[in-house]
Amino acid sequence: MADVAAKERRILVAIDEGEESLYALTWCLKNVITKNSKDTLILLYAKPPRAVYTALDGTGYLFSSDIMATINKYSNDVADRVIEKARKICREQNSDVKVEARVENGDPRDVICETVEKLGVDVLVMGSHGYGWIKRVFLGSVSNHCAQHVKCPVLIVKKPKPSVGSK
Amino acid sequence: MADVAAKERRILVAIDEGEESLYALTWCLKNVITKNSKDTLILLYAKPPRAVYTALDGTGYLFSSDIMATINKYSNDVADRVIEKARKICREQNSDVKVEARVENGDPRDVICETVEKLGVDVLVMGSHGYGWIKRVFLGSVSNHCAQHVKCPVLIVKKPKPSVGSK
Numbered sequence: 020m021a022d023v024a025a026k027e028r029r030i031l032v033a034i035d036e037g038e039e040s041l042y043a044l045t046w047c048l049k050n051v052i053t054k055n056s057k058d059t060l061i062l063l064y065a066k067p068p069r070a071v072y073t074a075l076d077g078t079g080y081l082f083s084s085d086i087m088a089t090i091n092k093y094s095n096d097v098a099d100r101v102i103e104k105a106r107k108i109c110r111e112q113n114s115d116v117k118v119e120a121r122v123e124n125g126d127p128r129d130v131i132c133e134t135v136e137k138l139g140v141d142v143l144v145m146g147s148h149g150y151g152w153i154k155r156v157f158l159g160s161v162s163n164h165c166a167q168h169v170k171c172p173v174l175i176v177k178k179p180k181p182s183v184g185s186k
Numbered sequence: 187m188a189d190v191a192a193k194e195r196r197i198l199v200a201i202d203e204g205e206e207s208l209y210a211l212t213w214c215l216k217n218v219i220t221k222n223s224k225d226t227l228i229l230l231y232a233k234p235p236r237a238v239y240t241a242l243d244g245t246g247y248l249f250s251s252d253i254m255a256t257i258n259k260y261s262n263d264v265a266d267r268v269i270e271k272a273r274k275i276c277r278e279q280n281s282d283v284k285v286e287a288r289v290e291n292g293d294p295r296d297v298i299c300e301t302v303e304k305l306g307v308d309v310l311v312m313g314s315h316g317y318g319w320i321k322r323v324f325l326g327s328v329s330n331h332c333a334q335h336v337k338c339p340v341l342i343v344k345k346p347k348p349s350v351g352s353k
Contacts (some may be wrong), residue, residue, distance in 0.1 A: 166330070174341045183215060
């Protein structure tokens with residue numbers, strides 16, 4: 020068994036616009052990454068593919084190029100905002116940790132699994148209910164899929180609900 | 187967000203007779219539990235319920251009481267051996283960590299989820315393919331089920347395969 024703790028670990032946190040993934044990031048910074056560690060934190064944001072937006076149209080018509088450009092702009096803005104929010108959390112929780120941010124296009128399930136493989140990630144950290152319920156209908160459970168397909172350890176973090184029922 | 191790292195964390199590791207869960211335990215000791223931490227490691231072994239053995243009979247006949255007694259004895263011996271193996275790993279990896287062992291009867295999915303809830307566990311650690319493929323046919327994927335149902339963060343650890351294909 021390789022002693023992962025002794026080397027510099029590459030910890031990938033999959034982030035999205037939902038609060039749960041940023042909670043997962045915070046939890047990871049508090050519980051997995053120790054102060055003065057040599058870990059590298061990789062923040063990964065996956066921009067959902069065009070097919071998802073097309074499917075959301077629901078009329079069967081393709082969007083015009085104007086609408087697509089607007090959607091792309093919106094999508095880039097969201098990515099920037101999410102990454103900035105995540106970087107801020109990293110600075111607040113552990114200012115020493117080395118942070119890399121990546122934005123990739125594609126189905127989050129594929130993007131996450133491929134990036135984990137490509138970068139030789141040691142731990143994948145995710146929220147359990149990322150990507151909102153509408154997208155989840157199309158994409159399926161991202162965390163579920165990744166937990167089954169990546170080879171490295173996967174940490175799935177749920178944001179505790181104040182006092183609402185478990186459903 | 188609660189600062190879990192600052193308090194004494196209760197980390198539950200679900201163990202079984204497979205090597206993967208013991209690998210998950212080792213990984214957890216190296217990567218999650220820091221030296222001199224106040225964490226308590228709870229080793230949980232779930233003895234599969236009688237129904238599973240009955241189902242394995244496959245003839246439709248119930249086992250006699252003699253056979254059941256032998257099976258129960260075997261099942262207790264397995265539990266003892268697994269717990270002892272796990273305790274040894276704990277001693278080797280981190281002799282300071284406080285360890286509690288529990289053996290519970292029942293479907294591992296229910297046992298794990300209920301124990302996590304009852305003990306107010308902060309992190310659940312599991313191998314991804316526990317309980318062997320035969321039992322998995324009856325029980326379904328334990329890690330998958332628990333990841334969906336427990337409220338605390340779940341760490342799923344896969345034992346790397348030497349160089350066999352991903353299937």
